Amino acid sequence: MMRQALAALLLSGVALPAQAYKVFVSNERGNTVTVLDGETWEVLAEFPAGNRPRGITVSPDGKELYVCASDDDTVRVFDTETYEELHQLPSGPDPELFVLHPSGNPLYIANEDDNLVTVTDVKTRQILAEIPVGVEPEGMGISPDGTRVVNTSETTNMAHFIDTTTFEIVQNTLVDQRPRFAQFTADGSLLYVSAEIGGTVSVVDPASGEVLHKITFEVTGILPELLQPVGVRVTQDGSRVFVALGPSNRVAVVDGKTWEVLDYLLVGQRVWQLAFTPDEKFLITTNGNSNDVSIIDVAAGEVVQSVPVGQQPWGVVVTPQ
Amino acid sequence: MLRPVAALCLFGILAGLPANAQNVAAAVLRVDYPSLLPISRLDLPTEDLGFAGAVLATEDNQTTGQFLGQEYETRTVSATPEEARSTFDQLIADGYRIIIVMARHDDLLGFADAAPGGTLILNARATDESLRSEDCRANVLHVAPSEQMLTDALAQFLVWKRWDRWLVIHGSHPEDLSLAAAYEASAAKFGARIVETREFTDTGGARATDSGHVLVQRQIPVFTQGASRHSVVVAADANDIFAPYLPFQTWDAAPVTGSAGLRPVTWHPAHEAWGATQMQNRFEELAGRPMREEDYQAWLALRVVGEAVTRTQSADPDALRDYMLGPDFEVAAFKGQPLTFRDWNGELRQPILLTDGRITVSVSPQEGFLHQVSPLDTLGLDRPESKCTAFGEESG
Numbered sequence: 001m002m003r004q005a006l007a008a009l010l011l012s013g014v015a016l017p018a019q020a021y022k023v024f025v026s027n028e029r030g031n032t033v034t035v036l037d038g039e040t041w042e043v044l045a046e047f048p049a050g051n052r053p054r055g056i057t058v059s060p061d062g063k064e065l066y067v068c069a070s071d072d073d074t075v076r077v078f079d080t081e082t083y084e085e086l087h088q089l090p091s092g093p094d095p096e097l098f099v100l101h102p103s104g105n106p107l108y109i110a111n112e113d114d115n116l117v118t119v120t121d122v123k124t125r126q127i128l129a130e131i132p133v134g135v136e137p138e139g140m141g142i143s144p145d146g147t148r149v150v151n152t153s154e155t156t157n158m159a160h161f162i163d164t165t166t167f168e169i170v171q172n173t174l175v176d177q178r179p180r181f182a183q184f185t186a187d188g189s190l191l192y193v194s195a196e197i198g199g200t201v202s203v204v205d206p207a208s209g210e211v212l213h214k215i216t217f218e219v220t221g222i223l224p225e226l227l228q229p230v231g232v233r234v235t236q237d238g239s240r241v242f243v244a245l246g247p248s249n250r251v252a253v254v255d256g257k258t259w260e261v262l263d264y265l266l267v268g269q270r271v272w273q274l275a276f277t278p279d280e281k282f283l284i285t286t287n288g289n290s291n292d293v294s295i296i297d298v299a300a301g302e303v304v305q306s307v308p309v310g311q312q313p314w315g316v317v318v319t320p321q
Numbered sequence: 322m323l324r325p326v327a328a329l330c331l332f333g334i335l336a337g338l339p340a341n342a343q344n345v346a347a348a349v350l351r352v353d354y355p356s357l358l359p360i361s362r363l364d365l366p367t368e369d370l371g372f373a374g375a376v377l378a379t380e381d382n383q384t385t386g387q388f389l390g391q392e393y394e395t396r397t398v399s400a401t402p403e404e405a406r407s408t409f410d411q412l413i414a415d416g417y418r419i420i421i422v423m424a425r426h427d428d429l430l431g432f433a434d435a436a437p438g439g440t441l442i443l444n445a446r447a448t449d450e451s452l453r454s455e456d457c458r459a460n461v462l463h464v465a466p467s468e469q470m471l472t473d474a475l476a477q478f479l480v481w482k483r484w485d486r487w488l489v490i491h492g493s494h495p496e497d498l499s500l501a502a503a504y505e506a507s508a509a510k511f512g513a514r515i516v517e518t519r520e521f522t523d524t525g526g527a528r529a530t531d532s533g534h535v536l537v538q539r540q541i542p543v544f545t546q547g548a549s550r551h552s553v554v555v556a557a558d559a560n561d562i563f564a565p566y567l568p569f570q571t572w573d574a575a576p577v578t579g580s581a582g583l584r585p586v587t588w589h590p591a592h593e594a595w596g597a598t599q600m601q602n603r604f605e606e607l608a609g610r611p612m613r614e615e616d617y618q619a620w621l622a623l624r625v626v627g628e629a630v631t632r633t634q635s636a637d638p639d640a641l642r643d644y645m646l647g648p649d650f651e652v653a654a655f656k657g658q659p660l661t662f663r664d665w666n667g668e669l670r671q672p673i674l675l676t677d678g679r680i681t682v683s684v685s686p687q688e689g690f691l692h693q694v695s696p697l698d699t700l701g702l703d704r705p706e707s708k709c710t711a712f713g714e715e716s717g
Contacts, residue, residue: 094602113602115384134388135381136599154596155624155653156385157631172388174631177653178596197595197653223696225658247657 021277021319022080023284024065025293026053027310033067034309035083036284038277038318041295041307047083050076055097055140056315059122060104065317066122068095068109075109075120080319090127092118097181097315099140099149101164108149108162110137117151117160119167129167133160141182141191143206150206152179152193159193159204171209175202183232185256192241194229201229201243203259213259215243222248231273235280235298242283242296244271251285251294253301263301267294272314278321286313342390345382345636347626348417349375349397349445349619350432352405352424360565371423371445372397373608374616375623380607382627391630395623406431413437418638421445421464421622423615426452433458441638443622446615450503453666453702457709462645462667464622468503470701471585474673474685475578476507477699479553481687485513488551488575490567493522496559504555504579511690516549521563541570548573556580582677585685588617589676594684597655621654625669628652646712657684663698666709670697 021038026049033049033056036042050069057066058080065078068091075089075098091098094113101108106128109118117137119129134156141150142164149162152175159182161171176198183192184206191204201215217227228246234256235241241254247270253263268287271294275284283296287306293313295305351371359365367373379395386393396417400408405424409432412420418439422429423446430452433442444452444463453467479485487508491501501518508515521544545554545567554571556579558564564580576582590601590611604612604620629641629650644650646667651659656672663670675683686696692703 112599113606132384132387135384136596153385154599155381156388157628157653158385158388160388169388177651177659197657197659198651199659225696228657 021062021321023275023277023293023316023318024056024058024080025284025286025309025313026056026067026315027291028052028054028288028312028314030311032310033065033078033083034313036293036307036309038282041305043307043309045083046310047078049078050074054314055095055109056317057098057100058317058319059100060102060320062319064122066098066100066107068098070094070096070112075107077122087125089120089122089125090118091120092116092127092130097138097140099142101142102144102146108140108142108151110140110151112136112138115153117149117162131162131167131169133162133169134158139179139181139193141184143184144186144188148206150182150184150191150193152182154178154180154196157195157198159191159202161206161209173202173204173209173211175204175211176200176214180230181232183234185234185238186236187238190238192232192234194232194243196228196230196246199224199227199229201232201241201254215241215254215259215261217243217245217248217252217261217264219248219250219264222250230271231285233274233276233283235276240298242274244274244285246270246272247289249287251283251296265296265301265303267296267303268292268306273316275316275318277318284316284318286316288312288314342392343630343634343636345386345391345393345419345626345630346417347379347393347395347419347421347623348412349395349421349623350405350409350412350423351397351399351446352402352428353399354402354425356560357562359561364561367610369608370613371615371619372399373604373610374612374618374620375421377604377607377616378620378623378627381620382623382630385627385631389631389634391636393627402428406435409435413440419443419626419641421619422447423619426456429461430456430458433461436460439638441642443625445618445622449499450702453668453707453709455708457666457707457711459667459711460642462625462642462662462669464625464669465618466587466671466673467668467701468500469506470668470671471673472500472503472507472579473510473700474585475555475583475675476504476511476513477685477687477690478583478675478683479555479578480511480513481689484552484576486516486550486552487513487555488545488548488553489515489518489555489557490521490545490564491518491557492560492562493520494560494562497557497562500557500559500580504557515555516551519544519548521558523560523562537566538570541566542572545570546572551575553578554582556582583675583682584678585673585675586614587621587671587673588612588614589674589678589681591676591679592655592674592681594681595655595657600655621652621660621669624654625652658697661695663704663707665704665712666702666707667712668701670695670700672697673700 051071055068134153139152176195269289
């Protein structure tokens with residue numbers, strides 16, 4: 001309701017008081033998080049975030065920022081207003097990427113060096129479960145109803161479907177080489193799994209675990225080896241899928257129904273992760289080798305700005321509206 | 322049968338399992354040839370050289386296998402050259418049909434020709450070009466790169482740098498001459514000039530003993546004095562006799578490459594790109610030492626096997642071989658692109674790292690070296706150059 005009301009206001013051209021959201025970018029080599037204003041794209045702050053910050057997410061109320069400090073073997077929790085560290089969460093060793101339950105608790109964490117997914121209660125700060133998965137777990141996705149969490153293992157090349165009540169693996173789907181990211185559609189009907197070295201995005205039916213289609217990529221004049229899919233984001237209505245293509249410095253725009261690639265947008269160097277603004281007007285990309293983020297105007301399908309951030313930006317999250 | 326079932330229960334897999342577990346048994350046979358100690362003690366041999374990589378690959382394969390009902394077992398054995406053949410025969414007698422071999426040309430060929438039908442050998446050490454050409458065998462796939470792959474990888478970088486006037490210094494052993502010939506072929510292939518060739522004769526002295534550096538500092542400048550104008554030194558020293566003495570000691574201020582200085586390798590312990598950090602971490606935790614080329618090549622050979630088992634759901638060596646050589650096979654190995662096999666000679670296509678021993682300086686193939694099939698085919702013997710006919714059916 002709120003969003004529709006806002007949209008109506010925007011359409012009628014009434015100036016709104018700034019209820020601006022913030023963009024948080026983890027800088028893997030800089031050991032910091034950069035904060036951007038979600039309207040002006042100005043850098044508001046850069047603060048220390050522990051050693052090798054990679055995965056980054058925010059609580060549903062927008063108040064707590066969670067950062068995987070991979071080399072500290074912990075998840076650091078920051079206040080999104082003051083940027084003070086509030087406390088840490090036990091994460092298991094080498095946390096890389098995580099996903100928060102839609103309710104805001106618990107946190108499902110991939111432990112890359114130990115072939116585990118750790119489930120951590122963000123309120124009691126206790127580990128609820130450790131689930132053995134394949135070699136080099138990385139991608140973490142959760143179904144919108146919160147019943148299934150999906151982990152991808154980069155050397156085993158599987159998407160593991162984990163029951164969130166029993167913490168048991170109920171299904172394994174083989175995908176192409178080095179799966180990096182798993183993303184459900186908002187209605188939970190499809191799961192997209194990127195394979196960095198395989199060069200594909202598998203479209204999986206979460207009910208059966210079957211691979212329905214493999215999206216492939218091709219850009220004239222770019223070596224196919226450089227088209228390495230990593231981050232994936234899908235619009236709320238499922239109509240568009242955005243895929244970050246690593247060292248090809250492109251983001252692919254894919255039709256969510258036909259799975260045809262509609263466009264390739266040129267962004268910064270080595271693009272890995274993506275995040276929409278809550279209104280889906282913009283998509284932010286982390287460009288690890290050019291130390292900046294690119295801002296894509298989603299409707300126009302073009303890059304409108306690039307903003308320098310810290311050293312080797314890895315992940316990105318935007319506070320909810 | 323009990324153990325896989327227990328593993329499956331443990332990991333709570335309930336749906337879609339194959340009814341019975343498959344056992345994937347492989348052996349790693351390493352032949353230890355007598356040799357001098359290396360010049361640098363950083364390169365001292367370890368008991369578990371190669372084997373530690375095999376153990377890691379088996380753990381990796383097993384982690385995957387638990388989800389598919391497969392049990393991996395790998396036996397590692399070392400042998401003297403005298404025992405090599407009987408050790409191989411014993412592995413065959415014990416039922417092993419997937420064997421990773423770390424041995425020289427003659428022993429490898431002996432094994433290949435003695436192996437019964439339905440045996441698959443993966444070469445994880447021998448770099449001889451002939452094994453991928455006139456001496457190729459249908460039951461041998463090569464995970465180790467050939468000499469020419471390595472020399473092409475360095476040559477591309479030197480040409481990209483426009484360091485195209487080479488002073489080649491080779492040793493006096495047959496392997497050194499073979500390596501020098503590979504550099505000569507690479508120079509011709511990519512348009513570099515060998516302006517002069519010198520031979521460093523192995524007289525048995527000049528090891529880095531106490532105060533040996535004093536002699537080296539006097540001898541090497543004299544040995545390299547008066548060479549034709551060159552931009553780079555390319556050393557061909559297959560047995561670690563002299564090349565490490567060349568950097569900083571040459572008469573002219575030219576960088577040293579090849580067997581010392583900037584070296585072409587499949588792996589080094591500081592490689593971090595493309596997720597390699599994770600591999601280094603896992604290996605160091607397991608073995609308590611840095612990961613070497615031999616470890617990587619044994620790991621890769623068994624990962625190739627594991628990947629083929631995962632995709633085919635078969636443990637039959639013939640079925641695995643066919644799949645490895647087929648169009649659907651690919652394996653990720655921390656090199657930034659999928660690795661595949663050349664179906665005309667059974668050699669794995671792989672990028673080659675160039676290292677100074679501290680960091681990854683570059684990775685070949687270099688930008689701009691193009692090929693109609695794959696840029697990786699600019700390294701090593703390409704289809705028209707290989708005299709291998711044992712893979713006739715596939716090369717169609």
